[in-house]
Structures are given as C-alpha cells and as structure tokens.
Amino acid sequence: MLVAGLGILAAFVALALLAPWAAPYDPIAQDGAARLLPPSLLHPFGTDNFGRDVLSRVIWGARIDLQIAVIGVVFPFLIGTVVGTLAGFFGGWIDAVFMRVIDVVLAFPFLVLMLAIIAILGPGLSSFYIAMALVGWVSYARLIRAQILVLKTQDFAVAAASLGFSRARIMFRHLLPNALAGSLVFVMSDAVLVLLNGAAISYLGLGVQPPIAEWGVMVAEAQGFMTQAWWITLFPGLAIVVLAFGFSLTGDALADLMGVRE
Amino acid sequence: MIRTWTKAAILGLVLSTAAVSYAEAQGVLTIGRREDGTTFDPIATAQNVDFWVFSNVFDVLVRVDKAGKELVPGIAESWEVSADGLTYTFKLRDAKFSDGSAVTSEDIAYSLTRIRDSELSLWSDSYKIIADMQTPDSKTLVITLSGPSAPFLSTLAMPGASIVSKAAMEAMGEAAFAEMPVGSGAFMVVEWRRGDRVILTRNPNYWEADKVSLDGVEWISVPDDNTRMLAVQAGELDAAIYVPFSRVAELKTDPNLTVVSDASTREDHLLLNHEHAPLDNVKVREAIDFAIDKQAIIEAVTFNLGEVANSYVPKGALYHSDDNGARGFDPEKAKALLAEANVGPISLNYVIDAGDQTGEQIAILIQQQLANVGIPVNLQKVDPSQTWDMLVNGDFDMGVNYWTNDILDPDQKTTFVVGHDVNLNYMTRYQNDTVKDLVAAARLEMDPVKREAMYAEIQKLAKADAHWIDLYYSPFISVTRKGVEDFGQNPLGRFFLEDTRKTY
Numbered sequence: 001m002l003v004a005g006l007g008i009l010a011a012f013v014a015l016a017l018l019a020p021w022a023a024p025y026d027p028i029a030q031d032g033a034a035r036l037l038p039p040s041l042l043h044p045f046g047t048d049n050f051g052r053d054v055l056s057r058v059i060w061g062a063r064i065d066l067q068i069a070v071i072g073v074v075f076p077f078l079i080g081t082v083v084g085t086l087a088g089f090f091g092g093w094i095d096a097v098f099m100r101v102i103d104v105v106l107a108f109p110f111l112v113l114m115l116a117i118i119a120i121l122g123p124g125l126s127s128f129y130i131a132m133a134l135v136g137w138v139s140y141a142r143l144i145r146a147q148i149l150v151l152k153t154q155d156f157a158v159a160a161a162s163l164g165f166s167r168a169r170i171m172f173r174h175l176l177p178n179a180l181a182g183s184l185v186f187v188m189s190d191a192v193l194v195l196l197n198g199a200a201i202s203y204l205g206l207g208v209q210p211p212i213a214e215w216g217v218m219v220a221e222a223q224g225f226m227t228q229a230w231w232i233t234l235f236p237g238l239a240i241v242v243l244a245f246g247f248s249l250t251g252d253a254l255a256d257l258m259g260v261r262e
Numbered sequence: 263m264i265r266t267w268t269k270a271a272i273l274g275l276v277l278s279t280a281a282v283s284y285a286e287a288q289g290v291l292t293i294g295r296r297e298d299g300t301t302f303d304p305i306a307t308a309q310n311v312d313f314w315v316f317s318n319v320f321d322v323l324v325r326v327d328k329a330g331k332e333l334v335p336g337i338a339e340s341w342e343v344s345a346d347g348l349t350y351t352f353k354l355r356d357a358k359f360s361d362g363s364a365v366t367s368e369d370i371a372y373s374l375t376r377i378r379d380s381e382l383s384l385w386s387d388s389y390k391i392i393a394d395m396q397t398p399d400s401k402t403l404v405i406t407l408s409g410p411s412a413p414f415l416s417t418l419a420m421p422g423a424s425i426v427s428k429a430a431m432e433a434m435g436e437a438a439f440a441e442m443p444v445g446s447g448a449f450m451v452v453e454w455r456r457g458d459r460v461i462l463t464r465n466p467n468y469w470e471a472d473k474v475s476l477d478g479v480e481w482i483s484v485p486d487d488n489t490r491m492l493a494v495q496a497g498e499l500d501a502a503i504y505v506p507f508s509r510v511a512e513l514k515t516d517p518n519l520t521v522v523s524d525a526s527t528r529e530d531h532l533l534l535n536h537e538h539a540p541l542d543n544v545k546v547r548e549a550i551d552f553a554i555d556k557q558a559i560i561e562a563v564t565f566n567l568g569e570v571a572n573s574y575v576p577k578g579a580l581y582h583s584d585d586n587g588a589r590g591f592d593p594e595k596a597k598a599l600l601a602e603a604n605v606g607p608i609s610l611n612y613v614i615d616a617g618d619q620t621g622e623q624i625a626i627l628i629q630q631q632l633a634n635v636g637i638p639v640n641l642q643k644v645d646p647s648q649t650w651d652m653l654v655n656g657d658f659d660m661g662v663n664y665w666t667n668d669i670l671d672p673d674q675k676t677t678f679v680v681g682h683d684v685n686l687n688y689m690t691r692y693q694n695d696t697v698k699d700l701v702a703a704a705r706l707e708m709d710p711v712k713r714e715a716m717y718a719e720i721q722k723l724a725k726a727d728a729h730w731i732d733l734y735y736s737p738f739i740s741v742t743r744k745g746v747e748d749f750g751q752n753p754l755g756r757f758f759l760e761d762t763r764k765t766y
Contacts, residue, residue, distance in 0.1 A: 049508070050623075123642075209643060227509070
C-alpha cells in the first residue's frame with residue numbers, strides 16, 4: 001500500500017517537475033482553429049473551448065495542485081503543533097484560552113469560514129493559504145494536545161523534569177517527537193481535504209486566477225460544455241481523484257507502519 | 263456514446279429532483295429563467311428580470327412595437343403634441359385593471375408622479391422634465407414639459423413607467439403592492455413564491471383579452487444553465503430563456519425543440535478607466551481597440567451567433583451609424599501606436615465577476631490578445647456584489663459589461679455613456695465637452711433628420727476617442743418545445759406573451 005501510495009505521489013511530483021518537457025503544448029496558448037476537439041492522437045485529452053490542449057493543462061495543473069496540497073498543510077501543521085504542545089504541556093489558563101479559540105473556530109462550518117476569510121482578503125492563492133492556516137490548525141492542535149497530556153505524566157517525562165531539564169527542552173525534545181506520529185498520519189488525509197478545498201475554492205472563482213491551469217478551475221470553466229465536450233471536465237476531475245487517492249493510500253500505510261489508528 | 267451516457271445520467275438526476283416541482287397544466291406556459299424577480303413596484307427596479315415580467319402584467323401609455331422600431335398605442339389610443347413640443351395630450355382607451363376598475367387619467371398621472379417624485383424611484387431624472395399633469399376628464403391626460411424633449415415619448419414606454427392602480431396602491435400600501443400588484447396587462451399575478459417562481463394567470467379584464475390564448479404563465483427560476491436546458495429537453499418546461507451560446511447548435515438538432523433567436527439591443531463592451539494612466543492617452547486606447555480580435559471573441563464566446571459591434575448604439579436600433587470609423591483587428595498597428603504613445607511598460611488590471619462564465623471567457627481571450635501586443639493584463643476576479651462599487655469608485659483599469667436598451671430613443675444610453683451623466687460616463691471617466699454639448703443639443707432637436715446626423719457625429723467622435731471598446735452585439739436566444747408558437751421578445755426585451763400559443 002505504501003509503495004502504491006508513494007508511487008502515485010512520486011508520479012505526480014515528477015509530472016509537476018517535468019511539466020515543461022512532459023506537456024506537449026503550451027498550457028495557456030489558445031488556438032482558434034482547434035476548439036473543443038475530442039481526444040485524438042494529436043490531443044490525447046482533447047482541447048477546451050479556447051483550443052488549449054487539455055493534457056498539457058492537466059500536467060501543468062499538477063504543479064499548482066501539489067503546491068496547494070503541500071503549502072495548505074504545512075502552515076496549519078506548524079501552527080497547530082506549537083499551539084497543541086504549549087496548551088497540553090502548560091495546561092491552566094493557557095490551555096483554557098487556546099481551547100476556547102479552537103471551539104470558536106470549530107463552531108463555524110469549515111468552508112463557510114474559509115470563504116468569509118477569502119472574501120475579506122480578496123481572491124487568490126495567497127488568500128487561500130492564509131485562510132487555510134487560520135482555519136486548519138485547530139485539528140493539529142487538538143491532536144497534539146491530547147498526546148502531550150498523556151505523555152507528560154509518563155515516567156520518562158517525569159524523569160526528564162527531575163533531572164532539571166528546561167521546560168522547552170522537555171516539550172520539544174522529549175514530548176513532541178513522541179506525539180508527532182498521529183499528526184503525521186493526519187497530514188496525509190488532511191492533504192486530501194486541502195486539495196479538494198483548493199479545487200472547490202478555485203471552482204467558485206476565488207482561488208487560482210485564469211489563465212493558469214488548475215484542476216478545479218478547469219472543471220469550473222468547462223462546466224457549460226459538459227454535454228458536448230465531456231473531456232474537458234473529466235480529465236482534470238480524474239487527476240484530482242487519483243492524487244487524492246495517492247495521499248489516502250500513503251496515509252493509511254503510514255498509520256499501519258507507525259501503529260497509529262485514527 | 264459516452265456523450266449520450268453522461269446526458270442520460272444527468273437527465274436522470276434532474277428528473278428525479280425536478281419532476282415533481284414543475285406544474286403541468288394545459289394552456290399554462292412555463293418559462294425557465296436564471297433568477298427570480300426582485301419586485302413588482304415598477305419604479306423601484308432597473309433589472310431585466312423584473313422589466314421582462316412587468317410588460318405582461320402592466321400596461322404603458324405607449325408601447326414599442328415588435329420590431330423595436332416605432333412607438334405604437336398602448337393605453338393611450340392616440341396623442342397629440344403641441345407645435346412647441348411642450349404639451350402632450352393623450353386620449354385613453356377603455357381599459358380595466360385586473361380588479362375590474364377602470365384605468366383613468368388619474369391613475370396615469372399618479373404612476374408618472376411616482377416615478378418622478380417617489381424616493382423609491384430609480385428613474386427620477388428621466389421624468390423631471392414633466393412640469394405639470396392635468397386630467398380634464400377620466401380619459402384625457404395633458405402633460406406639460408418644462409422644455410422640449412425629443413426622447414420624452416419613448417420614456418413613457420419604459421416598463422418603469424408602467425401604470426399602476428392608484429386605488430389599489432393606496433389601499434394596500436407600497437410594500438404589499440410590490441408583492442401582489444394590480445395592473446391592466448394581459449396577465450395578473452396570482453402568486454409569487456420568492457426565489458422560485460412567479461405565477462400569472464390570464465387577466466379577464468384585459469382590453470385585448472379575446473386575443474390572449476394562454477391560460478397563464480409561470481416564470482420559474484432555474485439558475486443552472488445546463489439544468490434549465492435539460493428541463494426543456496425533458497419537457498418539464500415549455501420554454502427557457504438565456505440559452506448559452508454553446509448549446510444552440512446542439513439544441514437545434516433536437517426535433518422536439520424550437521430555438522428562438524430574436525434581434526436584441528444587447529451590446530457587450532470593454533470599459534476603460536480614462537483616469538488611470540496610461541489609459542488617459544487616446545493612442546493607448548486606440549491600440550487596445552486595434553489589438554482586440556472581436557471576431558475571435560465572437561467565434562469562441564458566442565459560437566458565431568454574435569456580430570462585431572462598431573458603435574455603442576446597437577445595430578438595428580434608432581440612429582445606429584455604420585460609418586463611424588470603427589477600427590479593425592490590426593495588432594501591428596496597435597504595436598506602432600503603443601510605440602508612438604511612448605508611455606513605457608503597461609500593465610492593466612481587468613476586473614471580472616467571479617462565476618460569470620461568459621465574462622471570464624471574454625477576459626481570457628482579451629488577456630491573450632493584449633499580451634500579443636505587449637500589454638500584460640492581470641485578471642482580478644471579484645465577488646459580483648463588489649464589482650459595481652469598484653467600477654463606480656474607479657477601482658479598475660478595464661472590465662467587461664453589457665447594456666440592453668430600456669427605451670427606443672438613443673438619448674438614454676448616449677447620456678449615460680458619453681453625455682457626462684452622474685455615473686461619470688458609465689464609469690469610464692470619459693471627458694469630451696464637444697460630445698457632451700452635442701448630446702444635450704440632440705435631446706432638444708425635434709427634426710428626426712437633423713437628429714440622426716447629430717447622433718452619427720456623436721458616434722464618430724466617441725469612436726475616435728475610443729471611449730470604450732465595442733465588442734459584439736448578440737441576439738436574445740430562447741428555446742421552446744415544438745408546439746409553442748409566437749414566443750419571442752422585441753429588441754428591448756419585451757415578451758409578447760399575449761400572442762403566444764401553446765398547441766399541446
């Protein structure tokens with residue numbers, strides 16, 4: 001499973017890195033004479049309503065969508081980890097304050113809160129990353145906090161404290177490494193969520209701006225042509241599904257490997 | 263094959279959710295449209311969704327004919343204009359409101375006073391010219407203007423100037439009337455399910471009631487274009503408007519459907535903000551005009567159903583001029599003009615409504631075409647609720663908009679677009695005092711021949727200044743089931759549902 005998952009991810013990473021060579025056409029070059037062509041040898045995935053090659057757009061789209069999945073996970077992970085560690089270790093009022101903030105964030109529907117933040121910041125990918133960071137960290141914080149709460153009463157932690165180690169050292173050298181396994185697994189399933197969110201936000205016109213190729217945007221742009229040109233929506237849609245599947249497989253395999261059950 | 267399967271799958275989905283909700287009554291015409299109306303108070307809206315329904319619920323004093331060429335009698339059977347052009351005397355026909363009471367000159371004076379004076383009115387400025395109204399008897403209305411006005415009679419045909427029942431309005435109050443109006447049109451409102459549908463039934467008191475064939479009309483909002491088309495294909499709707507250009511060829515091959523294409527006054531154009539350098543330089547604006555391949559836009563966006571626009575006055579509309587010096591597609595000339603203008607590197611911000619598919623397609627094409635002559639364009643998608651404010655505040659370099667005429671006379675659009683109106687020449691900040699003076703003079707000129715020459719001159723001057731970029735004219739396209747006859751609209755958008763028949 002791990003091999004399959006990592007294989008899919010590696011394939012997409014390779015595709016993204018090699019896009020300039022792998023894509024047969026310029027992803028944004030329009031060709032008025034080649035509009036809405038069905039898949040053929042010349043255009044394996046067909047062309048869209050501007051005469052752009054769908055295969056080339058799907059390949060270049062991998063760059064943007066992988067970037068969305070990675071950046072969209074990294075910041076929530078970092079923020080959530082720090083907050084969760086502090087809250088779990090110190091407890092008391094620090095914990096109470098952070099937990100109430102988390103409750104507030106969780107009280108709003110996820111996508112609605114994201115849309116509200118993006119609406120304030122203005123459409124664009126950077127707004128999406130900021131919104132992701134502001135909303136996504138709570139899951140990581142709760143995961144880490146729960147782990148730290150358990151770990152800090154265990155013998156090795158008590159021993160470290162009795163040896164007179166600084167609190168920072170205990171938190172980040174002793175407790176955190178042991179608490180991370182769960183959230184590393186969660187990173188993989190979260191990447192799926194972020195990827196779909198990015199596609200959804202772009203689909204709504206608030207993420208990636210045209211003419212850049214991104215799978216969610218491609219599906220949205222081609223919606224009006226669904227009945228006469230299925231290929232424009234199908235292939236980017238499939239790309240989203242397969243990449244998400246790759247993340248899921250990897251996540252599951254990691255969970256088995258590390259003995260973590262979600 | 264796959265195409266058929268996707269279609270079947272989608273159809274199944276639509277059927278399962280929608281089959282129960284559309285009424286299927288004999289003689290009731292169900293029409294799908296994108297969105298529901300906002301009000302039935304004629305003076306409180308400027309939107310086509312409202313106007314297009316008003317025309318069959320209310321009457322106006324004078325009507326625009328089917329061809330969109332001339333004014334014909336409405337509630338006014340005949341009218342006379344005094345030699346000085348200041349006094350209009352209207353003779354009213356015997357007409358009744360849907361509640362059975364007679365339409366009197368009193369009601370008309372009341373309706374016109376409302377559109378001129380009411381705080382709710384969006385149209386006050388166009389009617390301020392009415393100085394006085396007299397009602398010598400219940401069938402005679404005398405309007406005195408404060409000065410001569412060539413477009414005045416046309417403004418009386420605008421749906422905003424619809425005639426409401428004074429008694430009903432006063433008895434119900436304005437808010438209640440806006441939900442359940444009393445008019446004298448061919449149909450009357452029986453129910454308005456907000457956000458869903460407007461249900462009209464035939465008005466037995468209509469002055470031409472014997473001509474009306476339909477028992478009723480339901481305007482049903484089906485926002486998604488694909489769903490709306492599928493509903494007509496499946497026979498759940500009798501008709502649908504706003505047919506996407508991309509679907510026309512395919513729908514035409516369906517033996518159960520008729521695709522109706524009506525000449526319209528719609529013009530899509532690219533606004534340029536003259537206050538933002540280097541768009542203040544006429545050479546740069548000219549270069550943009552030369553750089554944009556309108557024919558390519560027509561092919562990609564309208565699937566060849568549109569036509570290149572040369573002037574802000576729509577083709578077929580009163581005083582449209584073909585000979586105004588419109589620029590062809592010439593990227594080399596555009597580059598030469600840019601070099602001549604010598605304004606250094608240019609980068610422009612192009613505002614589009616998020617979710618507007620057609621607008622986005624135009625933007626992507628223009629972005630590429632301008633890139634070809636060395637002008638990078640940054641597309642900025644904005645929530646539709648914000649775009650209007652951004653345009654009004656001048657927070658943009660360029661953006662696409664469209665206009666459909668509300669009145670027959672070119673004065674309204676001309677004033678808005680080049681005549682220095684309150685909206686800064688339709689947000690472009692275009693400044694040309696010669697044009698401004700000419701627009702004011704043309705409004706007062708009562709001789710049609712001289713007026714036509716003045717409008718030809720205005721169109722020439724405005725084009726020379728590249729006040730905005732005219733893109734394309736496009737028809738109104740709707741689709742009906744076979745057996746729906748005489749369904750259609752005039753170039754101003756009015757549907758003639760009083761003539762429509764359903765033969766199944």
